Amino acid sequence: MTLPIRPRRSALYMPGSNARALEKARTLDVDCLLLDLEDAVAPEVKDLARNQIVDAVTAGGYGNREVVIRINGLETPWGEDDLRAAIKAAPDAILVPKVNSPADLQRIAHMLSVYGAPKNLSLWAMMETPQAMLNAGAIGACGKDANVRLTCFVMGTNDLAKETRARLSPGRVAMTPWLMTCVAAARAGGIDILDGVYNAFQDEEGFAAECAQGVEMGMDGKTLIHPKQIEPCHAAFSPSEEEIAWARKINETFDQPENAGKGAIQVDGKMVERLHAEMGKRVIAIADAIAARAS
Known part of the structure; x- marks a missing residue:
């Protein structure tokens, strides 16, 4: 499956529980918006966040920004309701957390068909578990299967560090083998891949260095946690x-x-x-x- 080329230099996480953030997202010069129902949302406001995201995406106004909804896993109490709501809202893509194997994506893809999701609704996969690193090639190969709709990997480096006990130190020496494995898997599957977040958003020098590292690795862009990271991210991932x-x-x-x-x-x-x-x-x-x- 040949995918259209589009810029995915920047992908900003926005918590679905923050209505002001969802509104502000319409004005930000960002390539992709990751409207989050998972990690950034506390359990007691999951339902509120879901409703707010559905209302915001349905209302539109996001222009040519790529709108992606990150759902909770299907094994959680919120996952299936999230998936149904995301399909109803009709974003550009649904971001599936904690993908461990092709079966995880195949299950979601089957549910998209059952629930009548639009043909152009694609899946993105969070690569953030030890199992995902071991199965990266097989997961990436889902990009060759039009029925699975996979178009992008997103590196979840914080969760990966937590699950493996590896340290997220400057230079990311411990992470490099996994990052490069996922780059290779993404390219083999014909899909894009976005680097993980940089947590110290006030550290401009450190962020610039990690962006430069992502470019060297072959990443298509980077996930962000603050709007101030957008401009330097674009500078790094745009061709000169x-x-x-x-x-x-x-x-x-x-x-x-x-x-x-x-x-x-x-x-x-x-x-x-x-x-x-x-x-x-x-x-x-x-x-x-x-x-x-x-x-």
Whole structure:
């Protein structure tokens, strides 16, 4: 399944229990909104949060921001009601927490069909448990199954640290093998992947460093916990003007008739292959999608 390219540089968690936050979300320059019914919502206000999110999403006004509802797990007292409510609200995607295996997504996907969910409603998967790390390849492969509707991984690094007892220290040495495993699994499944949150939202230098690390790892964007993180996140995960210009130049050169049958050519004194042109096409597509969202 070939998915449309869209910018997912930033994905901001917004608690469903905070009506003011749901309203403010309509004004934020963010690519994705993660309207949360799970970790950010206390048990005693789960029902309130669900109702507020349904009302907010149904009312619309979020423009070209991608709207995603994170439900509680089906094993909880709220999970199935969350799923039904999310389907009724018709967001862009439903974020499934604590996915351990393909069966977890397949079960949700079956319920989407039973409840008559729109065909364009996709699933995102939280990757935040030891089982998920061990089954990452199989979970990512769900991206190849149109019936499962999987389009994105979201790294839940806080929960992963809790479950494994690994430390979330600067540089994330302990997390790196799992992060890169999930990047590989996402790419094998043809889906996007978003990095975990940075908890110290007042630490601008540390946040910038972790964004840069996510870019190096191949992440498509990062999940956020505060609006002040949006702008530096976009700066990190947006292709630079130089990268865009180089990508266009490579593709324009390969498109010339004399280069039609060549696998490698010279551009500005550098040898480039067609694989670089394909990589450049994605850079151009992301840049165009960012420009379209901004307009």
